[in-house]
Amino acid sequence: MSNDIIRRSAAAQAAALQAGEVSAEELTRAHLDRIEAVDGELNAFLHLNQEDALATARDVDSRRTAGEQLHPLAGVPIAVKDVVVTKGMPTTAGSKILEGWVPPYDATLVERLREAGLPILGKTNMDEFAMGSSTETSAYGPTRNPWDRERIPGGSGGGSSAAVAAYEAPLAIGTDTGGSIRQPGAVTGTVGVKPTYGSVSRYGLIAMASSLDQAGPVTRTVEDSALLHELIAGHDVRDSTSLPDPVGSYVEAARRRDVKGLRIGVIEELKGEGFAAEVRARFQESLEQLEQAGAEIVRVSCPNFRYALGAYYLIMPSEASSNLAKFDGMRFGLRVVPEGGATAEQVMAATRGAGFGAEVKRRILLGTYALSAGYYDAYYGSAQKVRTLVQRDFSAAFEKVDVLASPTAPTVAFHLGEKLDDPMAMYLNDIATIPANLAGTPGISVPSGLAEDGLPAGIQFLAPARADERLYRVGGALEALLEDAWGGPLLDKAPELAGGVN
């Protein structure tokens, strides 16, 4: 099989399958071969699901031969972030505490993938319990950025973004609690979408912060994200917070490539201080492209966004401290029994002490403190008020504009280890992405070009809740404009991985 097919978009791969140019089995095998060739350099996958993926592919092939009506993405392989529960496939959330756990059930979105016939290649690496912006807090070693293997691929979903950027998978599932889909997209030159809160079922996502978590697509093109989003979205009776709305026409919006009359608000508070010069330059150029194409660029102020990071780092750890309480060695996963026998309480303490990494412990402690009697109002309570203010900023802004824009992340990918000992610097990576999670609004990151050190940067668009279509419209249009300017996808400029040369 030629190396060529794996470099195509998922939509193009789907077309090749439908045209009979390639079989699903061949396509799946090509990706597995690619993984085998390059993943030693990247560590994007924690678990490979070869046999099951190939079986799914063969099943799709035989159903296609039989003339069965198949989902448009049937036979297109996908990688799934390891925070998503997969039946019969190890699921660790990047933590030692879940090492060896094989779930007895599938997440709702995984059921949808299986029903549609997408071969699941494997589970991708991530920061432990999705807590990080670099994939360095994974208990199974960091994932490396395909653009520069000494640099981080973003986080927490660095495994999914690296896999897609390195052509190991055309599609991947990510989750975004504070930017974990969008920031990895930005630093790997890929596309990532955080849907409206409730658009995609959370049933089967190992929760970090229930009110912020949202699963979404990680892809190389805006159209691919739209295809995947339409597949995984929709109401789920097993998730009370999932939206009852019908799924939008994302693919149509992505293909529209027209921004005439679209009002784009530039968030004043998220474009200056703290953002690298070339990241800002690519952001400006992207806006200019859109303006030339007929969009209207408007300055918008969201004054309360400055408090968003602080509020996030109270709400997220509070919910996480509670959600992670179940990891206690009693029912599943790691169990550490202190020597000489112990009480249940001692087993719980020893298991959690040994099973959780430093960042997870830091957040559990923060959250436990913030929810404690006497501190609740000052911390969790105040943070919820800020959340309301951030939501009001969004509402006010969306009265003036259709979408908001900012650079996705302040800088290009930083070096491995660079910020690991400085939590505050690490947390600042999420400054632009967090407001959307606090407000439940959707966001997309698309490549804006190469910035410092010739590394990719991203531009983020945000839309009102339930208006995800707008993201695909503006994202698809900008992608087309920029690729015209670049003469092809940004990823074509990425250095070839040693193992990837056939």
Added chain:
Amino acid sequence: MRTDPLVDYDEAVDRYDPVLGIEVHVELGTDTKMFDGAPNVFAADPNTAITPVSLGLPGTLPVVNGKAIEYAIKIGLALNCQIAEHCRFARKQYFYPDLTKNFQTSQYDEPIAFDGWIDVELEDGETVRVEIERAHMEEDAGKNTHLGGATGRIQGATRSLVDYNRAGVPLVEIVTRPIEGVGERAPEVAAAYVRTLRDIFRTLQVSEARMERGNVRADVNVSLRPSPESPLGTRTETKNVNSFRSIERSVRFEISRQAGILDAGGTVVQETRHFHEDTGETSSGRVKSDAEDYRYFPEPDLVPVAPSRAWVEELRAALPELPAARRRRLLGEWGYSDLEMRDVINAGALDLIESTVAAGASPQAARKWWMGELARTAKEHETELEQLAVTPAQIAELQGLVDGRKINDKIAKQVLGKVLEGKGDPAAIVEQEGLAVVSDDSVLTGAVDQAIAENPDVVEKIKGGKVQAIGALIGPIMKATRGQADAGRVREIIMERLGLS
């Protein structure tokens, strides 16, 4: 292990004013669990009535059981509560192996029902109004079994097993305001309150409400103060008291125990306590300070519950007749005296009598059977009336045979005995065993003639005007027919034969 000096109960309530606070948990009889599709069943094999959600496996999410909300609202309405227009669940967080998530999904500052009251009737007919602070929804925990120790408690055990069948079973917890001013009657008020709730749960059909299965569990708070004007004293909470008698005994014991401490100038420790059926005493559990921190916060995985007013009114309109109202109605319909009615209620015979009357017996006859012969039988066998192997329909049938003069009272008792032995329905037994009254004149006339011939002296007395001497003739005839003779007809025949009719 008791070290506190006890004060005689009467002295204790003479010197101190007891105040109660009662928390009742009731397991709802929904088909499935509170937040989960797992079946809500009692005594299935361990860890079989579970799903990934019941086990709190990573990634699982709760979904509220609509039926449980309906039941909780019904309970709230029956207790004269306000029903919240909007309320949230909260996580109550603590680590314990019977909690699958190490938090219990409960309600904290936003209960579904609040500000209610219920009138509790004591055995002598006195009524006490108990104010309800709140009724909130929550999920039950799993069940720990401790092995290897002598007592079955965690102390001394070498290992423990956990059964999560009960984890996630819907509960409603009903919390009273302080129950004040009941003085020496505190123990019976506590028991009567819980019994009143139990009866309401059954009437509403929201729970089987079986105390012995733990469907209804009471935590009873008791405190003492020198006088009703004094501020509330320090309370203890006796957990999971599982029968009405135990509730009464435990309150009584706590009053005596706390009085002993206060008399000696000591202070009562705020703690949970356990009640021991065998000794009738309570013992110290864990110290419970107000500072215990469950780090409650609103459950982010669930959306708020907002029952529409129209639905609440619909449920209110459809509430069944509650026990107190029913008792008042039946009292009027049956014409019992207040004392008779109380005896019936205290004997647990109300439902049985009502069914018996519905099956055709008169209220007086039904009461006679259930409070007489059957009450004696139950007492003999140390069981409850409703456990006896006889149905209200059978009693009504039996009474029908008496009323139709098919059998007399004496035979009826024999027939009842056979019914209780499982020999069948009364009419069939009478038929099969030939127990019907003998009113066949040819049989009776022979017996009468014989009696007249054998007792000339008695005959003389009767003829001489001492008609009451006729009993001396009837007795042997009844004996000869083993009680089956129709005594009235025998009398008539004797009079005929003696030419006195």
